[in-house]
Amino acid sequence: MSPLRSLAGVTAIGAIALIAASCEANRQALAPTMGAPRFHFFEFQCQPLKMTGGGRIDYPPGTADKNPPASHEYETFGAHVMASGQFDQNGVCVADKGALEWVDHRPEMRVNGSPLNLHATSVTFAELAVDAPHCTDGAVHWGGTLRVQNTGQENLHFEVFDCDAGEPGVGQDGFAIRVIEPIDGIGHYEVTCEPDVSPAEPTCTLTGGNRQFHPTH
Amino acid sequence: MKNESIRAAIRFAGLVLPLTWTSGSLAAQMRATPQASAYGVSVSTATVNQTSPAAVLPAGEMMATDQANDVTVADLVTAQNAFAIVNGDLSDGSGAVSTATLGAVNILNGLITADGVVAMASSTVENANAEGSSLASLVVNGVALDDPAPNTRVDLPGTGYVVLNEQIPTSGGITVNMIHVVLQQPVLDLLGGVIGYQTIGNIIVGSATSSVY
Numbered sequence: 001m002s003p004l005r006s007l008a009g010v011t012a013i014g015a016i017a018l019i020a021a022s023c024e025a026n027r028q029a030l031a032p033t034m035g036a037p038r039f040h041f042f043e044f045q046c047q048p049l050k051m052t053g054g055g056r057i058d059y060p061p062g063t064a065d066k067n068p069p070a071s072h073e074y075e076t077f078g079a080h081v082m083a084s085g086q087f088d089q090n091g092v093c094v095a096d097k098g099a100l101e102w103v104d105h106r107p108e109m110r111v112n113g114s115p116l117n118l119h120a121t122s123v124t125f126a127e128l129a130v131d132a133p134h135c136t137d138g139a140v141h142w143g144g145t146l147r148v149q150n151t152g153q154e155n156l157h158f159e160v161f162d163c164d165a166g167e168p169g170v171g172q173d174g175f176a177i178r179v180i181e182p183i184d185g186i187g188h189y190e191v192t193c194e195p196d197v198s199p200a201e202p203t204c205t206l207t208g209g210n211r212q213f214h215p216t217h
Numbered sequence: 218m219k220n221e222s223i224r225a226a227i228r229f230a231g232l233v234l235p236l237t238w239t240s241g242s243l244a245a246q247m248r249a250t251p252q253a254s255a256y257g258v259s260v261s262t263a264t265v266n267q268t269s270p271a272a273v274l275p276a277g278e279m280m281a282t283d284q285a286n287d288v289t290v291a292d293l294v295t296a297q298n299a300f301a302i303v304n305g306d307l308s309d310g311s312g313a314v315s316t317a318t319l320g321a322v323n324i325l326n327g328l329i330t331a332d333g334v335v336a337m338a339s340s341t342v343e344n345a346n347a348e349g350s351s352l353a354s355l356v357v358n359g360v361a362l363d364d365p366a367p368n369t370r371v372d373l374p375g376t377g378y379v380v381l382n383e384q385i386p387t388s389g390g391i392t393v394n395m396i397h398v399v400l401q402q403p404v405l406d407l408l409g410g411v412i413g414y415q416t417i418g419n420i421i422v423g424s425a426t427s428s429v430y
Contacts, residue, residue, distance in 0.1 A: 052305070054303075054314035055314060055349065066351060070353045071353075072333055074335070076302070080279040099279070101282045114286060115298055149284075208348045209314045209337060210339045
């Protein structure tokens with residue numbers, strides 16, 4: 001065998017090994033423990049990713065059908081997250097940047113006369129969910145801290161379950177949010193759905209908008 | 218042997234380099250520019266020119282928001298709890314989503330009222346739609362209208378007309394105006410007869426635009 005062939009062979013083997021290593025599931029890639037089950041989102045990998053977009057959910061029930069508009073039973077949001085696939089010293093798969101603006105229009109969620117408005121003040125972790133096959137383009141579990149704009153209540157931890165199940169996003173993609181600490185005037189807050197109404201539990205199906213997953217950035 | 222090595226190198230390059238070129242050129246071809254903007258209320262007349270709240274996707278960012286608890290534009294429009302949220306990704310242009318939502322809305326002293334407006338425009342390279350848009354408890358000139366179809370026009374005698382759930386295809390996207398009032402005044406002939414109408418202003422409540430091209 002010529003030296004060049006040998007070199008090409010070694011290079012190819014090395015490349016395959018590198019790819020295999022980068023794809024191996026990392027069982028340490030866990031977000032900060034937040035005390036709640038992750039339902040369908042159980043297994044994660046820490047790798048470069050990006051999820052962008054916005055949308056609408058009609059929760060409850062969170063199906064692909066809109067509620068009657070006069071019920072005001074819907075939520076609208078914009079959100080994105082980026083991560084490089086790096087762990088911090090605590091083993092957290094850190095996010096590089098992100099944002100969340102969430103508005104819950106339900107009458108029972110009004111605070112100080114306005115729809116509940118949650119605004120992320122930091123996005124700290126983001127990890128790829130590898131056990132949500134219905135999210136055909138990608139699924140991400142991410143979160144950080146937020147502020148309740150209605151009251152100024154700060155430093156509440158939140159987590160998001162984010163699912164891109166193809167195009168268009170309406171009727172296919174999913175989104176869910178859980179705030180860990182109680183919200184003043186509301187208490188425990190989460191918008192999560194059962195598996196029969198969404199592409200991947202606990203996400204709720206979008207009735208408008210789109211989630212766009214990018215494997216790298 | 219030397220010739221064989223050269224041939225092997227050429228074969229190797231011939232196999233590998235085209236793969237590199239293909240992925241790069243495909244990425245370049247697929248890269249597009251998304252645009253996203255949204256606003257709650259916009260009034261444009263000879264004496265009033267006001268838009269609030271408004272969000273436009275800025276270069277280098279993936280989201281922009283604006284919000285106003287109360288919007289009052291002269292004696293033309295009042296609105297509560299207005300939000301404008303826009304999203305997109307300028308780095309790879311894969312998609313854009315814009316949303317404008319409002320609570321109670323009163324246009325032209327009760328001529329048009331609603332208590333929940335959602336304008337939503339979503340665009341990808343393959344698709345643009347206004348899914349998610351809605352009007353709640355809409356009353357136009359005393360008549361309740363449930364969930365008007367896209368581009369529903371209702372005349373407003375003495376004022377002009379309104380287009381409800383206005384959906385305008387654009388290059389690579391869509392603009393959605395949930396309530397678009399066109400203010401008109403009659404054009405008279407020398408004898409005072411009406412020979413037509415001219416537009417003297419526009420009132421738009423709940424607007425979302427997104428595109429990818």
